[in-house]
Amino acid sequence: MHIPDGFLAANTWVPAWIVSMGGLGYCIKRVSVFLKDKTVPLMGVMAAFIFAAQMLNFPVAAGTSGHLLGGVLAVVLLGPYAGAIVIAVVLAVQCLVFQDGGLTALGANIFNMSFIGAMGGYIIYNVIKNLIGGNKGIIIGTAAAAWASVVLASSACAVELAVSGTSPLRIALPAMALVHMLIGIGEAFISVVVVSFVLKTRPDLIYNNGEEAAYE
Amino acid sequence: MxxxxxxxxxxxxxxxxxxxxxxxxxxxxxxxxxxxxxxxxxxxxxxxxxxxxxxxxxxxxxxxxxxxxxxxxxxxxxxxxxxxxxxxxxxxxxxxxxxxxxxxxxxxxxxxxxxxxxxxxxxxxxxEGLKVPKIFIMIMSFMYRYLFLLIGELQRMQRAKESRTLLKTNNLNVIKTLSNIIGVLFVRSYERAERVYLAMCSRGFDGEIRTLDE
Known part of the structure; x- marks a missing residue:
């Protein structure tokens, strides 16, 4: 889902950069209100955590392997604004150092994964969490949001490729969405196991979990 | 590592x-x-x-x-x-x-x-000289600093897991164990971030990062 350079036309990547930068600026503003000078060390170490978690290879089937994307994991643990920043920083470092995702496409990649995937996922998570309530709500919310975030982010990617004239929408969108509906199951499973582990060991570290929130 | x-x-x-x-x-x-x-x-x-x-x-x-x-x-x-x-x-x-x-x-x-x-x-x-907001540069330099530490920690946990799981199990068990490893890594990273922050505060950190070559 990391779009490389050359796939997007300027009519897509320029607006995507502008929207992403504006969105990230707003996120930083919201995060520094409650994290204050803790923002930099916490976000930095958490970005390193997501990066390391993405390096872990999970066996899938027939010898293939996949890895966690971690968008919903980040927003469930850190909240929507901090989660979006962490994912964006991870994408930027992957683009600069590992050429994973293009430079001109970085804005679009941040838009897809930080805003559509992670933040969109957070909205779904939040609704389900409040509807069901308790730890059960957190678990079910995480599962649904993780699955939806992968599908939504890949659909956004397909729309951008279509707007750029790279591939027609009526083929790219169903193809991307269908493949990622399968990938999303793995993402949901891993996210649920990680979140239930944190619920068992340090429930206070989950964002907005009862009164004893870690951010105070 | x-x-x-x-x-x-x-x-x-x-x-x-x-x-x-x-x-x-x-x-x-x-x-x-x-x-x-x-x-x-x-x-x-x-x-x-x-x-x-x-x-x-x-x-x-x-x-x-x-x-x-x-x-x-x-x-x-x-x-x-x-x-x-x-x-x-x-x-x-x-x-x-x-x-x-x-x-x-x-x-x-x-x-x-x-x-x-x-x-x-x-x-x-x-x-940073190209007018990228300083806060992103600071987060990225922190990430760079702790990345190797966390990857090392992850590799140690994986090695520990491999040395304890000699029998072949099905993929689902492997995925569960690996997910728990990510959970442990998160808790340890978060606690590390808090310790790092407290250590920075005790050395006079006030939200501004100063380097020697400025």
Missing amino acids: NHSYIDKYADLDSPIHRIHPRIKIILFFGLVLCVTLTGRTAYLSFVIYGTVLFIIAVFSKIPLLAIFKKILAVIPFVVLIAVFIPFFNKENGWIVFSSIVIKACLSIFSMTLLTSVTKFTSLLKGI
């Missing part, structure tokens, strides 16, 4: 390495920009970009094989996304496909060269 994949060739000494990081960033970012903005059938321009990058690579004394290996590692992903284009775009599908693959390879070549001739810390310093 082994972390040679970042900054492996950044300590070499060559005319290209000695250029000021900000100029290098502008040069290579500019090249990527030119490549993406070039028309789909402007093959001559692609050849020129490739030659310029090749000459820079020769002058930078970086083993060419290493660069090509790095490009080759990324190409499968590029082709995977692009491969269905020719089948659905009957009129000029192959032109779109080939131009996209060429553009992607040239951009990756350019970015690989940039990170091979510039240390990550100077890369960040150079980007």
Whole structure:
């Protein structure tokens, strides 16, 4: 889902950069209100955590392997604004150092994964969490949001490729969405196991979990 | 732990390495920009970009094989996304496909060269000069600092897991165990972040990062 350079036309990547930068600026503003000078060390170490978690290879089937994307994991643990920043920083470092995702496409990649995937996922998570309530709500919310975030982010990617004239929408969108509906199951499973582990060991570290929130 | 994949060739000494990081960033970012903005059938321009990058690579004394290996590692992903284009775009599908693959390879070549001739810390310093908000630079330098530590921690946990699971189990169990490892890594990273912050506070940190070469 990391779009490389050359796939997007300027009519897509320029607006995507502008929207992403504006969105990230707003996120930083919201995060520094409650994290204050803790923002930099916490976000930095958490970005390193997501990066390391993405390096872990999970066996899938027939010898293939996949890895966690971690968008919903980040927003469930850190909240929507901090989660979006962490994912964006991870994408930027992957683009600069590992050429994973293009430079001109970085804005679009941040838009897809930080805003559509992670933040969109957070909205779904939040609704389900409040509807069901308790730890059960957190678990079910995480599962649904993780699955939806992968599908939504890949659909956004397909729309951008279509707007750029790279591939027609009526083929790219169903193809991307269908493949990622399968990938999303793995993402949901891993996210649920990680979140239930944190619920068992340090429930206070989950964002907005009862009164004893870690951010105070 | 082994972390040679970042900054492996950044300590070499060559005319290209000695250029000021900000100029290098502008040069290579500019090249990527030119490549993406070039028309789909402007093959001559692609050849020129490739030659310029090749000459820079020769002058930078970086083993060419290493660069090509790095490009080759990324190409499968590029082709995977692009491969269905020719089948659905009957009129000029192959032109779109080939131009996209060429553009992607040239951009990756350019970015690989940039990170091979510039240390990550100077890369960040150079980007900071290009008016990227300071808070992102600070988060990225923190991430860089703790990345190797966390990867090392992850590798130790994996080794511990492997030395305790001798029998072959089904994939579901493996995925569960690996997910729990991520859970442990999160709790440890969070607690580490808190300790780091307290250590910084006790040394007079007030939200501003000061470096010696300012």
